[in-house]
Amino acid sequence: MSAPTGSGFDxxxxxxxxxxxTPYAAIADDLAEPSTGGTVLDYMHFSLVMSRSRRLARWVAWNIDGSTRFSDISRDGQKFRADPRLPVSGQVLNDVYDRNRLDRGHLARRADLLWGTRAAAERANSDSFFFTNITPQMDDFNQAARDGVWGQIEIALLEVVDRQRASVIAGPVLQPDDPDYRDVQVPLEFWKLLAYEIDGKPRVRIFLVTQTLQPGVLPDPLAPFEVFAITAAELSRRTQLSLSRSLRAKVVGEPSFAGELSGDLDQRRPVTDVAAIRW
Structure with missing residues (x-):
């Protein structure tokens, strides 16, 4: 099996x-080290790092060029597969998804990656199906991601910035008390950071979404999926990942840097309609 050859996130x-x-010291030693060295795995138009203990991505970063994006590249014929740069045992594979309601959920959205030359877009389409870019998500969540607020965030952003460029960093919130299922701890929350420009001004927005799992992944009705706009301070506390000071300064609604690790800076704002997002 050939390894990906893309230049990764720019x-x-x-x-x-x-x-x-940048990972906090508490999780730095948990980052998987691919055979190519370092901790970052590069693909076409996106990059990521993996948690060794959880076998899932800590974060995935990707670029979007709305002006050159293809809409006619299909997922037909694509297969989910392990990345040969990591041990198979270090990736969550098909076993956890068999005969249940768990979907293989893309972190870097396939549609976001289909830009550039036709050859690059087709390579990115294929690369998006490596298991390193996949996390277990309830089917209801995955449906919500396609049709609800969570899946529409990038689309709404590209409309606001006239379908030009944006950069996105996203991932699961890996908590020690996430529920176990078939030897895999399934994340209940996911985050997404969007960076872009409007009228020449750099801006950053951060969002969080929750999914609810029934014990044993039972097919019972689930609680509604909730999406929130959050601050960089809350993101860092929840993920043990630090954003650069320059990037934090551009987050819409970020209160301050002072007391960043205190508990009083959480300013979650529910998002029920992408049209209501203040870009």
Whole structure:
């Protein structure tokens, strides 16, 4: 099996730098080390780092060029597969998804990656199906991601910025008390950071979504999926990932840097309609 050959996420894709997150010391030793060295795995138009203990991505970062994006590249014929740069045992594979309601949920959205030359877009389409870019998500959540607020966030953003460029960093919130299922701890929350420009001004928004699992992944009705706009301070506390000071300064609604690790800076704002987002 051939390894991906893309150049990965470009921090300089926008007029301002979108630096990748830095892990806190508490999780730095848990980052998986691919055979190619370092901790970052590069693909076409996106990059990621993996948690060794959880076998899931800590974060995935990708660039979007709305002006060159293809809409006619299909997922037909694509297969989910392990990345050969990591041990198979270090990735969550098909066993957890068999005969239940768990879907293989993309972190970097396939549709976001289909830009550039036709060849690059087709390579990105294929790369998006590596299990390193996948997390277990309830089917209701995955449906919500396609048709609800969570899945519409990037689309709404590209409409606001006239379908030009944006950079996104996202991932699961890996908590020690996430529920176990078939030897896999299934994340209940996911986050997404969007960086972009409006009228020449750099801006950043951060969102959080929750999914609810029944014990044993039972097919009972689930609680509604909730999406919130959050601050960089809350993101860092929940994920143990630090954003650069420059990036934090651009977060819409970020209160301050002072007392960042205190509990009084959480300013969650429910998002029920993408049209209500103040970009």
């Amino acid at each position: 921090p300089a894709f926008l007029p301002f730098t979108v630096a990748l997150p």
